[in-house]
Each structure stands twice: as structure tokens, then as C-alpha cells.
Amino acid sequence: MKEDYLWDKTGEDAEIQALENALMAFRCEETAPPELPQKVFTVEKAEPRRFFQRFGFAFAAFAAVAVIFCAVWFQIADNKIPVIETVAETTAPKNEDQVTDGQIIKTPDDVIAPVKIVQTTAPRVAAKIRRNAVPVVRPNKAVLRNIKVKEPAETLTAEEKYAYDQLMLALSITGSKLKIVKDKIDGIEEQNAVLDTVK
Amino acid sequence: MKSFIKHLLKIALLAVFVLLPSAANAQDARLRFEKLNGLETKARDVVEVNIEGKLLDLARRVMTKSKDADAQKVSQAIKDLKGIYVRVYNFENENEYNIGDVDEIRNQLTAPGWEKLANVRSKKNNQKVDVYTMFTGDVMSGLAVVVSESKSIALVNVIGPIDIDLLMELSGKMNIPKIDIDTNK
Numbered sequence A: 001m002k003e004d005y006l007w008d009k010t011g012e013d014a015e016i017q018a019l020e021n022a023l024m025a026f027r028c029e030e031t032a033p034p035e036l037p038q039k040v041f042t043v044e045k046a047e048p049r050r051f052f053q054r055f056g057f058a059f060a061a062f063a064a065v066a067v068i069f070c071a072v073w074f075q076i077a078d079n080k081i082p083v084i085e086t087v088a089e090t091t092a093p094k095n096e097d098q099v100t101d102g103q104i105i106k107t108p109d110d111v112i113a114p115v116k117i118v119q120t121t122a123p124r125v126a127a128k129i130r131r132n133a134v135p136v137v138r139p140n141k142a143v144l145r146n147i148k149v150k151e152p153a154e155t156l157t158a159e160e161k162y163a164y165d166q167l168m169l170a171l172s173i174t175g176s177k178l179k180i181v182k183d184k185i186d187g188i189e190e191q192n193a194v195l196d197t198v199k
Numbered sequence B: 001m002k003s004f005i006k007h008l009l010k011i012a013l014l015a016v017f018v019l020l021p022s023a024a025n026a027q028d029a030r031l032r033f034e035k036l037n038g039l040e041t042k043a044r045d046v047v048e049v050n051i052e053g054k055l056l057d058l059a060r061r062v063m064t065k066s067k068d069a070d071a072q073k074v075s076q077a078i079k080d081l082k083g084i085y086v087r088v089y090n091f092e093n094e095n096e097y098n099i100g101d102v103d104e105i106r107n108q109l110t111a112p113g114w115e116k117l118a119n120v121r122s123k124k125n126n127q128k129v130d131v132y133t134m135f136t137g138d139v140m141s142g143l144a145v146v147v148s149e150s151k152s153i154a155l156v157n158v159i160g161p162i163d164i165d166l167l168m169e170l171s172g173k174m175n176i177p178k179i180d181i182d183t184n185k
Helices: A004-008 A016-024 A049-076 A139-147 A160-199 B002-028 B055-065 B069-077 B099-108 B164-170
Strands: A082-087 A096-101 A101-103 A116-121 B045-052 B085-092 B114-121 B129-138 B139-148 B154-159
Touching: A016 B139, A116 B164, A139 B069, A160 B045, A160 B085, A160 B114, A160 B129, A160 B139, B045 B055, B055 B069, B055 B085, B069 B164, B099 B129, B099 B139
Parallel strands: none
Antiparallel strands: A082 A116, A096 A101, B045 B085, B085 B154, B114 B129, B129 B139, B139 B154
């Protein structure tokens, strides 16, 4: 097979020529340049939206927080948000009763009262703070003179207080009953003495 | 070896015979108030106090903690106390209780060991007051006070030694809870 025909069409190559003839219908016209299509579509390469993808959620979150903050701020400004003020009316339980100078300081009730919750509105207070100001505490000498330092009181447990109360109750009843007997006997003796003097 | 064991048994037996009466005395000072249990529903006011054992120890400890002079005296008065049992029943109307139940308790005081200290009978309000004591040697091992009136019953049973005079002297001085017990009828 002579390859010159395939390279520069010199010489003869029957097989190639047969193929050329078979494909002649698809041969382009060398004289006329290939026609370009009537319409040319130019596709612009879209820039990836990386900025939005990266900060979109952060921006949304910030916006939500900002909206909530603004709403709360305006509510506070209008004094609409209730502030829970607890007024504790609890009394010390049994085990916190104290002994001072031998006397048990009894709490008014043994039962812890429920905590009362009062809902009030908090007024908006504007306060000026001077940062450089150093607070000076001047004790009131007149008040200090009248304050007596209380000795640390000894606390009783609930069991101790119960036992003490029970014992005191028992001794009280015993003492009072014995006193009745004593008074009766003394009364009788006095009556007898009076009768003796009359006689 | 056998003779040693026999001696040991004899000593143990002797000790039991010697110690048993005193133990029995201590036990006997306790009165039984079970007969009065039904009165709780009938009475207007009921006071029931049973203080013994650990509760008494606890109360005693509180007393000793206190620096008050009267508290110290009471603490001293109840130093060897073993228990106090109190029942007080106040009724709305007269004769709401069975006097036989109280007499049953008075009968317990006729047991050997109890000695009558005072006995008061008054027609006014059918008042009957009995005070009994029990002694083990020279030491008081029990005290019983039975007060019955037409509208009330009061029973006090003290086990162990207690200074009666001191108790009467201090009654009302200490931080004793005020209770509704009729004293003057």
C-alpha cells in the first residue's frame, strides 16, 4: 500500500479512492467556505453566588435577632412586660428555731407559708452612673450607738424542738396538777389553822 | 472446771434474784392508760404526751445547751428521768366519760410499791385528786397524778426520779407552751 496518496494524493490507491467515492456525497466544497449558522447563542458564564450562600443564613439569623431585640426594647419602653416580684412570707421551719439566753425563739408558725407572687410592672428608670465616682460610706454614729451586737444564736433541729416542746408540755401539766394539789392542801391547812385560833 | 461453772451459775442466779425486784419496780411505775383510748373522740380537747427514750434524751440535750438558769434547774431536775406520760381530756358537758375507767387507773395505784402522797376529794365539780409516788430505796422511781372532775380528766405518770418541789417552783417560769387546762373550778 502506497501511502503517498493518503498523504498528498500523489500516485494511486484503489482502496482509498473507492472509499472517497463512496463518501463523496459528504465531501465539502473546497471553493465555498463553510457557512456559519444564522443564529449564534452566546451563553454568559454565571458567577457562582458564593457570597450569598456563605452569609445568607448568618444574615437571616442576625435579622431575626435584631427584630426580636427591637420588639422587646419597644415593649419595655412601653412598660408592658410584667416583672415578677416575689414576696416571701416564709417563716423559719422548726429546725431553724433559735435558742438565745436559754429562751427558744419560736417562729410564729411551724408551717412554711406559700410564696406569694405579685405581678407588677417595672417602671423604666434612667440612671446616670458616674464611673469615676468613688462611693463614700459615712456610718451614722447615732444609729451605731444604739445597735447592740447580738450573740450568735444556737439553732435547734426539728427533732430537738419537738422533743423540747413535748417535754415542756409534759412538765407544765405535771407542775400545774401538782400545784393544784399543793394549793388544796395549803387551803385546807389554813382553814384548820383559822378554826383552831377561833376555838 | 465443772465446779467453776457451777459457781458461776450460782452467782448469776443470785444476781438475777437481787436485780429483778428493782427492775420490776421500775417497770411497775408505768401506768396503763389504754382504757381511756376511747375518750379521744368524745373529748373537746385532748392532750397526749409520751416522752421517753431518745426523745427524752434529745430534750435533755436541748436543756443542757441552754444557758438560762431556770433551764439548767429543770435539766438538773430531769437528769435521771426515764419517761413522762400525760393524758388530759376536757369535755363539753358533765359526765361524758365513764368514771369507772378512771377508777381502773386508780386501782393500778393500789399495787405494791405505790405510796399515797396526797388525796383530795371535793364535792365541787366532783373533784378527785390523787398523788402517788413509788420509791426504790431512797430514790423516787415513779410519780402518778390522777385528777378527775365532772368535765375533765388529767393523768400524769412520771417514771424515774424527779424533783417535785422544783417542778412546781419553775412551772410557768420557763418557755412552757400555754395550754387550756382548767385549774380553778
